[in-house]
Each structure stands twice: as structure tokens, then as C-alpha cells.
Amino acid sequence: MEFGLIVLDSYSRWENTYFCFFKTKTMIFDIIKRRRSVFPAQYNDRPIAKADIEKILEAANCAPTHKRTEPWRFKVLQGDSKEKLGLFLSGKYKENDPSPKEFKYRKLQDNPNRSGAVIAICMQRDPKESLPEWEELASTAMAVQNMWLCCTEMGIGCYWSSPGLIKYMDEFFDLKKGEKCLGFFYMGHYDGEIEAVPRIPISEKVVWL
Numbered sequence: 001m002e003f004g005l006i007v008l009d010s011y012s013r014w015e016n017t018y019f020c021f022f023k024t025k026t027m028i029f030d031i032i033k034r035r036r037s038v039f040p041a042q043y044n045d046r047p048i049a050k051a052d053i054e055k056i057l058e059a060a061n062c063a064p065t066h067k068r069t070e071p072w073r074f075k076v077l078q079g080d081s082k083e084k085l086g087l088f089l090s091g092k093y094k095e096n097d098p099s100p101k102e103f104k105y106r107k108l109q110d111n112p113n114r115s116g117a118v119i120a121i122c123m124q125r126d127p128k129e130s131l132p133e134w135e136e137l138a139s140t141a142m143a144v145q146n147m148w149l150c151c152t153e154m155g156i157g158c159y160w161s162s163p164g165l166i167k168y169m170d171e172f173f174d175l176k177k178g179e180k181c182l183g184f185f186y187m188g189h190y191d192g193e194i195e196a197v198p199r200i201p202i203s204e205k206v207v208w209l
């Protein structure tokens with residue numbers, strides 16, 4: 001842990017523990033505030049290390065899960081498989097849209113290639129259906145938020161893309177019974193700062209009783 005390096009000789013063991021705890025609490029709020037959607041057009045060519053992707057997936061696996069169904073499933077695409085995904089999405093778009101736009105067709109084709117990696121976000125429904133589906137979706141979304149925050153800390157840009165075309169993903173992936181694709185987690189290194197998207201103040205969304 002990074003915090004293990006913050007050792008002051010004159011501090012007692014207890015004081016160090018307290019200091020680390022305080023620092024952790026401060027940092028998670030800062031990372032939440034810094035999280036952004038960073039799109040493929042903003043990525044540079046720097047590859048994403050496999051060890052970094054593994055760490056990001058490990059963060060996903062720590063998400064909360066009702067009845068421990070652990071419904072999140074991921075498919076990591078790099079190299080040729082990214083290209084195949086771009087061809088599949090753009091092809092499906094052209095096939096199914098009565099008036100396809102060249103710009104959108106190109107974007108669907110190029111986005112995976114511009115990314116350092118793409119992670120398909122899937123949800124595996126509990127075969128016993130012991131929970132309502134929304135709980136499995138919520139749990140998977142929490143896993144994605146863990147990945148997003150982890151990327152923020154690591155300086156990797158990312159965002160969740162959910163095109164209508166995800167309904168065709170069973171033709172691209174070998175999805176199991178009850179497994180659904182919920183979109184793509186595009187990832188890439190980037191340069192510079194990304195503007196924050198403003199939010200309506202929280203005070204307008206909360207009722208204190």
C-alpha cells in the first residue's frame with residue numbers, strides 16, 4: 001500500500017495507523033470528485049499494461065453483492081479483438097439503421113481501435129433468480145464504478161458506452177444463458193485536463209426528514 005511508505009520515525013504505531021486512516025478517507029472523496037468520462041477521441045497511443053487492467057478488474061470484483069451472486073462478468077478486448085468489435089458494431093449499425101450516418105459508422109468502427117483496451121460489461125443473472133434483476137444490474141454498475149474510480153487514480157481515461165447495438169452482442173460473444181451485455185468500458189491514456197460535467201446541486205435532490 002502507498003500509505004505504508006508514510007512512516008515518521010517519531011510516531012508511535014497507533015499514530016501511524018490513525019494518520020493512514022485519515023489520509024484514505026480524504027483521498028477517496030478527491031478521486032470521486034476527479035472522476036470523468038474520457039472518450040476515445042481523447043486517448044493517446046500509450047498502451048495500457050496488463051497488470052493495470054488486472055488491478056482494475058480486481059477493484060470491480062470488490063463490489064457489493066446481495067446474496068453474493070457476484071453478477072458482474074467482463075470480456076477484455078485488446079489487439080485484433082478490438083478491431084473485430086469495431087467492425088461488428090459499425091456493420092450492425094449499417095445493417096439496422098434505415099438512414100445510417102457516415103460519421104456515426106466511422107466512430108463505431110474507430111472507437112475500439114483508439115482505445116488501449118475495451119472491457120465488455122456483462123451481467124450474469126442468477127440462475128435461481130433469487131433476486132430481482134435490478135439488484136444484479138445495480139451490483140454490476142457498482143463494479144463498473146469501482147473500475148472507473150480505480151482508472152481515475154491510475155490516470156487512465158475511461159467511460160461506459162451503452163449503444164443500442166448491445167442487443168446484438170450475443171452474436172459477437174459467447175454469452176451464457178442469462179448473461180447480458182450492458183455496454184463497453186473504453187479505456188485509454190490521455191493528455192491534459194478533462195472538463196467536469198456540471199451537476200445540479202445535491203440540495204435539489206435530497207429531502208431531509
Ligand SMILES: Cc1cc2nc3c(=O)[nH]c(=O)nc-3n(C[C@H](O)[C@H](O)[C@H](O)COP(=O)(O)O)c2cc1C
Nearest residue numbers: 035036037038141159160161162163183195196197
Ligand atoms: C450506465 C451508463 C451508460 C452510459 N452510456 C453512455 C453512452 O452510451 N454514450 C456516452 O457518450 N456516454 C455514456 N455514459 C457516460 C455519461 O455520458 C457521463 O457519465 C455523463 O456525461 C457525466 O459525465 P462524467 O462521467 O464525466 O461526470 C454513460 C454512463 C453511464 C453511467
